[in-house]
Amino acid sequence: MKLIKTTLIAISILFVNSLNAQINSSTLDHNNVSAKISDAGTFFYDFVNQQNGYEIPKGSGLSPIYTTQFWFAAVDSQGDIHFVQGGMPNQGSDVFNGPISDPGTYNTPEYQAKWGNSIWSICQTDIDNFILTYECNLDPNCNEVYPLTNEAIMTINNWPAHGDDNSGQSYYLAKFFDNNGDGSYNPMAGDYPIIKGCCATYMIQNDAAESHSYTNTDSVGMEIHYMFYQYKTWDYLNDVTFIDISAINKSNINYPEFIHSIAVDADIGNPEDDYFGSDSLKNLSYFYNADNDDEDTQQSLGYGVNPPAIGIVSLNKDMTSSLPYEGFGLTVPQKWNLMNGLKTDGSLWLNPNGNPTKYVFSGNPNIASEWSALSINHPIKEAKALSSINIGSFNIGDTMKQSFAITYARNGNHLENVQSIIDLASDVQLFYDNESDIPCTNGTTNLEEQENFNVSISPNPSTGTVNINNYNKNLLSISVLDFQGKVILERFFSSESNIDVDLSNQNSGIYFFHLRTESLNLIRKVIIQ
Incomplete structure (x- = not known):
């Protein structure tokens, strides 16, 4: 019952307030979604006002999600499970603000002053205005004013951008544009954040600063970086x-087994009449x-009438299981079973044909003959689901990267919205794969200006030499950044129709070509093989 859960969260808030503790939060609401993002370890819940924190349409008071958590589980060579499940006020936490640091440094005034609130929110418009302001200050003839809050x-x-490497923190943390290529973040020298989307919220947390009071397991020893981001458009995005x-x-520790999951407690308005489905x-x-x-x-x-449907899409890795779960009172071994696509007791899920499956209700509810919660007349209640990605080994120094999209559709009845x-899922995957680096102008995805730029970059992928075809012979400002945001090719200018950029001496990987004219801006992802 949601009434019970709401009461528990209310008690938690009172308990937090009584300890003078603080939950830091930010609201990401650049498009039609208003998403509350906090450092409590549970996302999309408004702990201050004790209400759902994923509102769509924005300003409507309606919400399709109650809470979301990200689970991480690693098994060591002795078979012990190290578990990270976020946290909840008064119920403990497995995550803590800031990057991994040396033991004994987490509670120092220096660490707390810098990392006590580890949430940063910024929009591309602000970054663009900062760049214009910086360039204007270098021009004695420029008197323009670009608004910055x-x-x-x-x-x-x-x-x-940086941690204190003298305290065991990584020196490079959040990505940034290094204007002079000196390797250090300095906005006074024209450096600025690199984000995705039109507006983004960035977080850095770890699971090692304190003991795990939420799951009572040993820490993984993991640093976690989140970026939540949105595009403002005139379509589904x-x-x-x-x-x-x-x-x-x-x-x-080298972990031979590592699984990551997204746990969603979905409340499509009324929480007691929802269903779950999956599509592997x-x-x-x-x-x-x-x-x-x-x-x-x-x-x-x-x-x-005609309530919406929502989706969770894994964009860069295949899901290895997706199934319903009950959220309270589960032991760590039971959660591990769920993350492996099993029932809590370790037994297999079976589809209607009696075959084992890790994707529950994998049929389309629009087709009566397929296996769905609707077709089998499953009991109607609140819907919670755990979608997992089995990473395999997670060795010392490894980085796991995972991307999700939360989608929404309301353009028909409840089943037509499922089909939407x-x-x-295919549309957002295509966008993520091919167009997610399109910049924003004036807070909106820059599709029109992208077309007017009249520049092509090829081949992509490339073995080393990349050609920029400058059809209109515009005066282009060209910079190339590596995946960490470090400038590997300083800005230069050219109005030639064909410009060759030689990256044959660079390592294989992803690079970003930043092209600018007086009025247009383009960032393109290029893969060097």
């Missing part, structure tokens, strides 16, 4: 929130209303 200036100045996660093994071919889990009328309850607003979510 105090909050944006503080975020740019305090961007977590206006209803999407993207999430990038980087988990780095900073321990001295689309790397998709989704939630929808069991009938076509989502009524109000005493605790929450319903979406009414299934179709959108």
